[in-house]
Amino acid sequence: MDAITAHHSTALLTDRYELTMLQAALRSGAAHRRSVFEVFTRRLPNGRRYGVVAGTGRLLDAIENFRFTGAQLAWLGDQGVVEEDTLEYLANYRFTGDVHGYPEGEVYFPGSPILTVEGSFAEAVILETVILSVLNHDSAIAAAASRMTSAAGDRPCIEMGARRAHESGAVAAARAAYIAGFTATSDLEAGYTYGIPTAGTAAHAFTLLHDSERDAFTAQVESMGRGTTLLVDTYDLAEAVRTAVEVAGPTLGAVRIDSGDLTLLAHRVRRQLDELGAEKTRIIVTSDLDEYAIAALAAAPVDGYGVGTSLVTGSGHPTCAMVYKLVARATTPDGPLVSVAKRSAGGKTSVGGRKWAARRPDADGVAEAEVVGTGPVPEALAPHLLHVPLVTGGEVVGREPLTAARERHKRARAALPLSATQLSKGEPVLATELLTS
The missing domain is CATH 3.20.20.70 (Aldolase class I)
Structure with a gap:
């Protein structure tokens, strides 16, 4: 019997194109290149002043249970979704990379790197749908x-x-x-x-x-x-x-x-x-x-x-319009990372590079800006970094009691300017500043 039953496996909470991309990348030899994916939203729902990160705890369970059962693999083969060599890869799939992100209950703004997933392209790309499904629903x-x-x-x-x-x-x-x-x-x-x-x-x-x-x-x-x-x-x-x-x-x-x-x-x-x-x-x-x-x-x-x-x-607003984008990848399995970004017209661009994020407070301790960077972290911002480790080397390290997320949200909301609580339509209460290297 499979260690992960079909009832608990999250592996098929996946769009078909994740697996077809995987198959093509395995064939081209690029599947094992080190890659960095990032979850962010380009804008908040109309009139909202801030977003709230939720679903992280559920997501960690989903990543841990993302393993294909024999029955699932047989179905994928019968349906012709992927070929035998890809099925063999999926049979042994385990996420062995790293995940960092805003801790659950934290607030976020447009461009905030809410979650960073790093591993081989093959490991990280097929997590896209389940990650976005959980975070978009729960955060909304x-x-x-x-x-x-x-x-x-x-x-x-x-x-x-x-x-x-x-x-x-x-x-x-x-x-x-x-x-x-x-x-x-x-x-x-x-x-x-x-x-x-x-x-x-x-x-x-x-x-x-x-x-x-x-x-x-x-x-x-x-x-x-x-x-x-x-x-x-x-x-x-x-x-x-x-x-x-x-x-x-x-x-x-x-x-x-x-x-x-x-x-x-x-x-x-x-x-x-x-x-x-x-x-x-x-x-x-x-x-x-x-x-x-x-x-x-x-x-x-x-x-x-x-x-x-x-x-x-x-x-x-039943979704947050979060997206999962490749922002950096290596040219060889163990080579240095290079930034990549979508540049097409129509407003759906992204900023390349692995990012850090910090919330800069004013002299009174009230948040005044969301600062996102791809280079060195300024010394003054180091105490205000937002990312925490969630998965390290494939092992979940970021689980916490639900009450911890609840208390965090209370603190995070209280640290925002008072205008954050206004229900009238307006812009995000904090501007996002981008620092690039």
Whole structure:
């Protein structure tokens, strides 16, 4: 039996042209030339002030599990994707190179060298699709989540978008949202796999199931305790709030509002709860929230937000447009690297050479520029370099607890100029400066 089963192998998360390029390069003799690939984005989604790196931990697992099973190789042969000599190479494929990159949770800007992959062309080129698939998805979700948690301030945000996404994508989205400050997820698989706190109580169906709203609330409180959250907008809101407090008492944990004018209703419910003696009962709001709706509720007596569709779709930007480009290669397997870059018209150019990146702070410690270079690192920038080792000699060295990425994002966002948190359309909050040798 294969050491990596088909269920866990990530080797076919690959576009066909990766393997056809590999085959042609093996035939030309260039496949084993040392090469450097770089992940970057030429621009941020329209109006975004910064990006968020997410998915790194998942990507390390994907690289480690990028091994072809016997069944996969047989299928590639049967389909005529590649020939026998290429199948023999793939049968023994292991990535033995190095990966450096921005650590997970860090922010990035146009031109930031988010990830650098170095190895033979053969080893590195076939990782392109899985790398971009993970980083583009997770970073898009994290960027949206960061805007939402920034708008929410100290009020908690709960991720609850599993029913609005692909089942696997929903788990990845919950992970990315947690990195960017969400406090919990409704998705149990995300909780099981990544240790994210889970939350959830009841939907409208639970109330509709029972003969009365009182019966439904009584059943839920008896099952989950007085600290539970009761959904109060199935029928008449004011009557439901009154019934909720009568059933659970003034120590009721929370009520949830899922429809209507949330600002107006939150004020009415807060006043009613206080009049009923439930001053500490919290108000949670849901209903197609995004960062703009959350910001609009800042002055409302709301204690937390549940966010679904907008979050798991990147709040209108479900990808980051990251690309994977060859920026340096040797002319022989062990020769010196030379810079290469795409120069075609149409704006899809790239800058050659292996790059370093640093975030230059001003005198007050606030970031003022993203500096990217191909030559020696200026002494003043050495303490502010952003890359960390992720894979060394084929061995994963960059794994860390998810909480570390979460704390890093909090620090990185706090170190940006205050305009980074503005939701109005604008340019990236930091300019990217290029220093070439």
